Amino acid sequence: MADPKPRKGLTFQDLILTLQNYWAAQGCLILQPYDDQMGAGTFHPATTLRALGPRPWKAAYVQPSRRPSDGRYGENPNRLQHYYQYQVILKPAPENVQDLYLGSIRAIGLDPALHDIRFVEDDWESPTLGAAGLGWEVWCDGMEITQFTYFQQVGGIDCEPVSAEITYGLERLAMYVQDVEFVYDLAFNDRFRYGEVFHQAEQEFSAYNFERADTEILFRHFQDAEKQCQELLTGRKLALPAYDQCIKASHAFNLLDARGVISVTERAAYIGRVRAMARACCEAWLETPMGKYEPRFG
Amino acid sequence: MPDLLLELFSEEIPARMQAQAARDLERLTVGALTDRGFLFEGIKAFAGPRRLTLAIAGLPAKQSDVREEVKGPKVDAPPAAIEGFLKKTGLTRDRLKVEKTPKGDVYLAVIERAGRETAHVLAEVIPEVMGKLPWPKSMRWKPGLAVRWVRPLHSILCTFDGELVPFSFAGISSGLHTKGHRFLSEGRIEARRFDDYAQKLRAGHVVLDAEERAAIIFEGVKQAAFVHGLEMIPDEGLLAEVSGLAEWPVILVGAIEDRFMDVPPEILQTSMRTHQKYFSLRDPKTGKLANRFALVANMVAGDGGREIVAGNERVLRARLSDAKFFWDEDRKHTLESRIEKLKGIVFHAKLGTQLERVQRIEKLAGEIAEKIGADAAKAKRAARLCKADLTSGVVGEFPELQGVMGRYYALHDGEDAEVADAIRDHYKPVGPSDAVPTDKVAIAVALADKLDQLIAFFAAGEKPTGSGDPFALRRAALGVIRIVLESKVRIKLNQSEDLLSFFADRLKVALKEKGIRHDLIDAVFSLGGEDDLVRLVARVEALQSFLRTDDGANLLAGYKRAANILRDEEKKDKRSYAGDVRENLLTEPAEKDLFAALTMARAAIAPLLEKEDFAAAMQQMAALRVPVDAFFEGVKVNADDPKIRENRLNLLSSLRTTLHGVADFSKIEG
Numbered sequence: 001m002a003d004p005k006p007r008k009g010l011t012f013q014d015l016i017l018t019l020q021n022y023w024a025a026q027g028c029l030i031l032q033p034y035d036d037q038m039g040a041g042t043f044h045p046a047t048t049l050r051a052l053g054p055r056p057w058k059a060a061y062v063q064p065s066r067r068p069s070d071g072r073y074g075e076n077p078n079r080l081q082h083y084y085q086y087q088v089i090l091k092p093a094p095e096n097v098q099d100l101y102l103g104s105i106r107a108i109g110l111d112p113a114l115h116d117i118r119f120v121e122d123d124w125e126s127p128t129l130g131a132a133g134l135g136w137e138v139w140c141d142g143m144e145i146t147q148f149t150y151f152q153q154v155g156g157i158d159c160e161p162v163s164a165e166i167t168y169g170l171e172r173l174a175m176y177v178q179d180v181e182f183v184y185d186l187a188f189n190d191r192f193r194y195g196e197v198f199h200q201a202e203q204e205f206s207a208y209n210f211e212r213a214d215t216e217i218l219f220r221h222f223q224d225a226e227k228q229c230q231e232l233l234t235g236r237k238l239a240l241p242a243y244d245q246c247i248k249a250s251h252a253f254n255l256l257d258a259r260g261v262i263s264v265t266e267r268a269a270y271i272g273r274v275r276a277m278a279r280a281c282c283e284a285w286l287e288t289p290m291g292k293y294e295p296r297f298g
Numbered sequence: 299m300p301d302l303l304l305e306l307f308s309e310e311i312p313a314r315m316q317a318q319a320a321r322d323l324e325r326l327t328v329g330a331l332t333d334r335g336f337l338f339e340g341i342k343a344f345a346g347p348r349r350l351t352l353a354i355a356g357l358p359a360k361q362s363d364v365r366e367e368v369k370g371p372k373v374d375a376p377p378a379a380i381e382g383f384l385k386k387t388g389l390t391r392d393r394l395k396v397e398k399t400p401k402g403d404v405y406l407a408v409i410e411r412a413g414r415e416t417a418h419v420l421a422e423v424i425p426e427v428m429g430k431l432p433w434p435k436s437m438r439w440k441p442g443l444a445v446r447w448v449r450p451l452h453s454i455l456c457t458f459d460g461e462l463v464p465f466s467f468a469g470i471s472s473g474l475h476t477k478g479h480r481f482l483s484e485g486r487i488e489a490r491r492f493d494d495y496a497q498k499l500r501a502g503h504v505v506l507d508a509e510e511r512a513a514i515i516f517e518g519v520k521q522a523a524f525v526h527g528l529e530m531i532p533d534e535g536l537l538a539e540v541s542g543l544a545e546w547p548v549i550l551v552g553a554i555e556d557r558f559m560d561v562p563p564e565i566l567q568t569s570m571r572t573h574q575k576y577f578s579l580r581d582p583k584t585g586k587l588a589n590r591f592a593l594v595a596n597m598v599a600g601d602g603g604r605e606i607v608a609g610n611e612r613v614l615r616a617r618l619s620d621a622k623f624f625w626d627e628d629r630k631h632t633l634e635s636r637i638e639k640l641k642g643i644v645f646h647a648k649l650g651t652q653l654e655r656v657q658r659i660e661k662l663a664g665e666i667a668e669k670i671g672a673d674a675a676k677a678k679r680a681a682r683l684c685k686a687d688l689t690s691g692v693v694g695e696f697p698e699l700q701g702v703m704g705r706y707y708a709l710h711d712g713e714d715a716e717v718a719d720a721i722r723d724h725y726k727p728v729g730p731s732d733a734v735p736t737d738k739v740a741i742a743v744a745l746a747d748k749l750d751q752l753i754a755f756f757a758a759g760e761k762p763t764g765s766g767d768p769f770a771l772r773r774a775a776l777g778v779i780r781i782v783l784e785s786k787v788r789i790k791l792n793q794s795e796d797l798l799s800f801f802a803d804r805l806k807v808a809l810k811e812k813g814i815r816h817d818l819i820d821a822v823f824s825l826g827g828e829d830d831l832v833r834l835v836a837r838v839e840a841l842q843s844f845l846r847t848d849d850g851a852n853l854l855a856g857y858k859r860a861a862n863i864l865r866d867e868e869k870k871d872k873r874s875y876a877g878d879v880r881e882n883l884l885t886e887p888a889e890k891d892l893f894a895a896l897t898m899a900r901a902a903i904a905p906l907l908e909k910e911d912f913a914a915a916m917q918q919m920a921a922l923r924v925p926v927d928a929f930f931e932g933v934k935v936n937a938d939d940p941k942i943r944e945n946r947l948n949l950l951s952s953l954r955t956t957l958h959g960v961a962d963f964s965k966i967e968g
Contacts, residue, residue, distance in 0.1 A: 076623075093439060093450075098309060112597075113600050114601055115597070117597075118310075120310075134437040142593065142609065142613045143610075143613040152437055158438075160438075161442070179612070181612070181615065263644070
């Protein structure tokens with residue numbers, strides 16, 4: 001393949017590295033992606049579970065995110081069934097968190113003196129996680145570049161203290177920074193385009209998500225995960241392994257949804273089942289040393 | 299007199315909540331101050347993206363002193379009573395006065411409360427008001443504090459007569475400082491009085507007053523459009539919203555690429571408005587959407603806004619590419635071919651799918667079309683296709699374009715133009731300010747759509763309640779009423795009693811604005827069997843003008859008298875009087891006259907009612923006034939002879955029945 005055209009702004013990987021360095025400098029743990037398929041960075045236990053309980057927490061990480069229904073066979077300029085989120089979770093929310101965020105925007109080369117940066121109301125809610133918060137989408141020249149949320153509830157449990165969650169859609173941000181209109185044209189680094197890395201995957205996974213995924217197996221996966229989750233939460237509770245099962249069930253549901261085999265009424269029922277799992281895991285987490293206690297090494 | 303200045307500075311307040319928050323802050327503060335006996339000269343509240351501000355002019359420096367006298371027990375009352383009084387007034391016995399009254403000496407407590415310093419009262423009142431401010435949605439943010447605000451609160455500025463009013467809220471102590479624009483101002487701003495505050499904020503690139511921001515935007519967009527030989531398409535809702543998104547509004551103009559200009563203007567406009575909050579512009583000569591848009595930034599950029607415009611144009615390009623993609627894709631499938639897909643869309647759990655709904659509407663539209671003289675085949679065709687655009691990509695993206703897109707796709711498929719227009723117009727009227735459809739095919743489909751909705755939800759037991767109307771049935775009923783009355787089409791509603799009485803209630807609301815009395819609607823409705831709205835309203839209108847005449851008012855009085863007598867006697871005798879009047883038992887001239895008049899009136903009224911000439915029917919009834927008045931003057935209903943009494947009661951009953959031919963007069967008030 002040809003080298004990427006001359007571009008402006010950071011490469012995709014430099015964008016990630018810049019955010020990693022910036023948030024590391026703010027005292028965040030730089031974690032790695034979670035090794036389960038999930039719809040958003042919020043699902044990572046480093047956010048969902050760590051947002052609960054009194055223990056302070058500061059972490060940042062990239063999370064590959066799977067949204068099976070957003071598959072477009074690699075043909076849509078900006079919609080992907082697999083993309084990267086950059087996730088920052090700060091607990092308790094620092095008083096200057098908006099300024100910290102704006103610092104990250106400067107770090108990646110967007111100068112607020114030249115751009116129009118705005119915080120526009122957008123409250124976040126995840127019915128599957130039983131989570132909700134108030135916040136904004138951050139606009140840069142009319143483009144949504146970040147979701148900014150003050151968590152109020154996770155797993156149906158009030159967050160105390162309140163965390164701030166900052167989620168950057170990395171491809172979208174990179175497209176803006178590099179002035180690229182087709183996601184596959186993004187410069188991943190100076191040698192590779194995004195398309196070389198992911199275009200085939202988008203084609204194949206779209207076919208899998210919409211046509212080939214075996215729905216019988218997926219229904220079984222869902223049930224198995226639910227059953228295992230419930231078992232892990234009886235007797236001696238294992239909050240973290242149980243939560244893994246909740247993540248798996250949620251992804252199985254997303255795939256089934258993409259396959260179009262879940263009717264409107266069933267849909268609500270499935271979401272309710274995932275929420276019940278998430279809730280039970282969150283409650284179990286709060287009984288563990290990490291969930292329960294004031295700051296101490298585990 | 300001294301002034302109060304209060305500013306509550308926070309992270310970005312949702313645009314839609316700002317105006318109400320300002321009103322609430324003003325209302326609650328006025329209430330709290332009035333409760334404490336304060337009067338002032340003026341008050342104004344302001345709201346913007348990051349601050350709520352309240353300015354009160356002319357507050358007294360001190361609360362006025364209060365002197366209150368409370369009468370107590372007699373001087374010789376039992377000690378317990380006196381103790382109780384002392385406790386209640388908080389005085390000692392030697393401070394009580396004695397007042398002489400005719401009943402003896404009684405204690406009198408004189409309670410004097412010195413007015414407090416206003417600043418002290420404010421320090422109490424303001425945190426209390428802040429705690430009560432009813433945000434539609436609020437959040438906790440401070441560890442360990444349950445206090446809520448719309449977004450994290452950062453500072454409070456509060457002065458009275460130029461001096462700090464010290465208090466704290468949410469762990470924040472009030473002070474003398476605030477900040478200007480997020481990017482166009484540096485450091486803190488100190489302010490002690492409103493004028494100084496407003497001026498310094500302006501220097502710090504903040505326009506305090508939302509109305510002023512709206513005016514700047516309105517004028518700015520108009521000017522910018524004019525420069526390009528264009529005019530703005532006014533949009534009040536958008537103007538209010540963007541006024542809440544910028545502290546320092548800057549208007550910039552961007553271009554829409556030509557390749558998008560053959561996409562229907564409704565799509566471009568909706569995409570620009572809902573996603574991007576841009577103002578659309580048009581050519582003043584042709585009225586056509588122009589290839590330029592106006593955006594409102596919150597920034598004076600170093601490069602004159604070049605980057606901002608370029609960025610916004612790029613975002614719009616992506617948005618419109620999506621929209622154009624959907625528009626192109628959608629036209630690859632006919633509306634007819636989409637009907638099948640409606641099977642997969644649940645309309646409502648109890649009411650089946652959209653397909654089933656469409657089948658019902660199709661049948662009903664055909665029936666209505668025949669009754670109102672519309673082309674039934676076209677009405678059925680339009681009804682069949684009217685929901686098909688719900689499965690299109692554009693409507694999936696922009697639900698508010700339902701109908702509008704259906705029309706485009708129908709025309710593209712080569713459907714009849716009247717059919718296509720009916721697809722678009724069958725949702726009308728969408729709100730009180732929206733017009734009703736005028737074409738008969740569209741009227742038939744619009745009525746069928748709304749009636750089906752009402753019938754189906756009522757049958758499923760999903761009626762609106764006092765507090766909620768989740769399926770917008772009130773709007774549907776009002777839509778039916780407006781279409782029928784404005785286009786004068788004649789259809790029988792022919793519905794269950796429940797639904798008819800629901801219509802009656804909606805009709806009262808609709809006609810109230812025209813000054814038509816609700817009791818008259820009841821009077822006509824309760825005749826039963828009247829389900830032709832046009833006729834019903836004609837009756838009500840005739841009745842109302844009749845009752846305004848002398849004859850009408852007097853006849854109503856006569857009717858009431860007759861009805862009262864009948865009611866009392868029927869109760870007493872435990873029977874009803876509805877028998878024939880026997881002429882040979884009529885003895886007094888006045889009752890003979892009334893009988894003759896009734897007979898004549900009935901004969902005259904019947905054909906007039908048949909012809910729906912209600913005014914003339916009322917005119918005939920007016921002739922009853924004189925004999926009715928004469929009857930009550932000269933005839934004793936309760937005659938000694940029971941046969942004569944019965945006959946007279948039957949005569950009154952016959953009067954009642956005759957009048958009920960037009961309306962149930964017993965429902966009429968006054």
